[in-house]
Amino acid sequence: MLDLINFRDVTVDVDSNTAWIQAGASLGEVYYRIAEKSKIHGFPAGFCPTVGVGGGTGALVRKYGLAADQVIDACIVNAEGKILNRETMENDLFWAIRGGGAASFGVVLSWKVKLVSVPAMVIVATVKKTMEQGAADIVHKWQFIADKIDEDVFIGLTLSVVSSNNTNVNDDHKHIDGERTVSAEFTILFVGEGGVEKLLQLVEERFSELGLTSKDCIQMSWVESVLYFSHQHGKPLESLLVRDNPTANYFFKSKSDYVKTPVSKTALAGLWRMLLKQENVMPMLIWTPYGGKMNEISESEIPFPHRQGNIYNIKYSVSWLEENESAMNLEWMKKLYEYMTPYVSKNPRTAYLNSRDLDLGQQYCEDYQDISSHLNARVWGRKYFKDNFERLVKVKSEVDPQNFFKNRQSIPPITFGFRKENV
DSSP states (O other): OOOOTTOOOEEEETTTTEEEEETTOBHHHHHHHHHHHOSSEEOOOOSOTTSBTTOOOOTTHHHHOOSGGGEEEEEEEOTTSOEEOTTTSOHHHHHHHTTSOGGGTOEEEEEEEEOEEOOSSEEEEEEEEEGGGTHHHHHHHHHHHTTTSOTTEEEEEEEEEEESSOSOOOTTSSOOOSSEEEEEEEEEEEOSSSHHHHHHHHHHHHHGGGOOOGGGEEEEOHHHHHHHHTTOTTSOGGGGGOOOOTTOOSEEEEEEEEESSOOOHHHHHHHHHHHHHOTTOEEEEEEEEOOTHHHHSOTTSSSOOOOTTOOEEEEEEEEESOGGGHHHHHHHHHHHHHHTGGGSOOSSOOOOTTSOOGGGOOOOSTTOSSTTSHHHHHHHHHHHHTTHHHHHHHHHHHHOTTOOSOOTTOOOOTTTTSOGGGO
């Protein structure tokens, strides 16, 4: 394992609308350094500022796509110890490291990315509804508009279990006072022209059920919206430079899915029952809408294939404090994932690489020789990459045939799983 924590410079060039980002930087550091130079530049990556620069999907995904879609150069150390850039690496390798799990192919030292245009002031809003306030019908309707509304509008959805008397969970993240209910939190970013009035018009036309009002809307800079979406609204921008999350001292499990057809009201009712069934489980489901720019990019443009036809991504997560609660929480997550099977993508049931899920399959052998053959890795590889998995294997076979760079779900070279005695 390589620790790149001190390799984290971010060099922003607003004249060329680009930035060089060293691989040890956090997203918060990237956002902060961009804001130092410009109020009208942004970068479409994840919500969590403490996550590494590797990616994530955030509120700009519908307008500009993914972080990986913005990569225009990179410096990488290959299996032979050579430092390569866009000019010296093969085209296929440059394709593979943008969303294909770059750690399978080498050690990325830095990325050069395109910056995107954002207004000097954006609009954010949050609307919360419980089941008692009609959340079930609003969530159902959200599925029909979230990927189709104007691409300047992002409406994310977070489902969680709260007290029906008070929507705040206790600080210990373990118990809820009073009766339990499901809360639907709709978070909105508007990066178009026309301000609050235009946002209200767009939402009213497609999603009047939400009940968005001008009182829900706040104007702020794009970088301030990063703090807003990471639940740090009102804190100084320097908060983005904090790399550690002092509240993250807990156990955690996540899985992911993609939804191509709206889930019926009946199936959603079953989901609400699942979320409320186990009293000591604290689940959270994040539904991220696609559409917009995501529909315009080919499935094979980069290894990330989840483009047109995907309404939204689901990230399931559950957290707990005590190790002796692990079995209960893991079993609950397994049942939730099984319940959702009929309602999500099929053949394959796809998954998001950044929500790494070893339940989909993994390499157990210490030397990674037998289990990481093409056929075994294909089990999880096609879920993450669909048909792009085969091209990733080809690239791996060419640039790292001895499988020097490997992990539990790395891309294997196609010949590495076959021992000489079997030839």
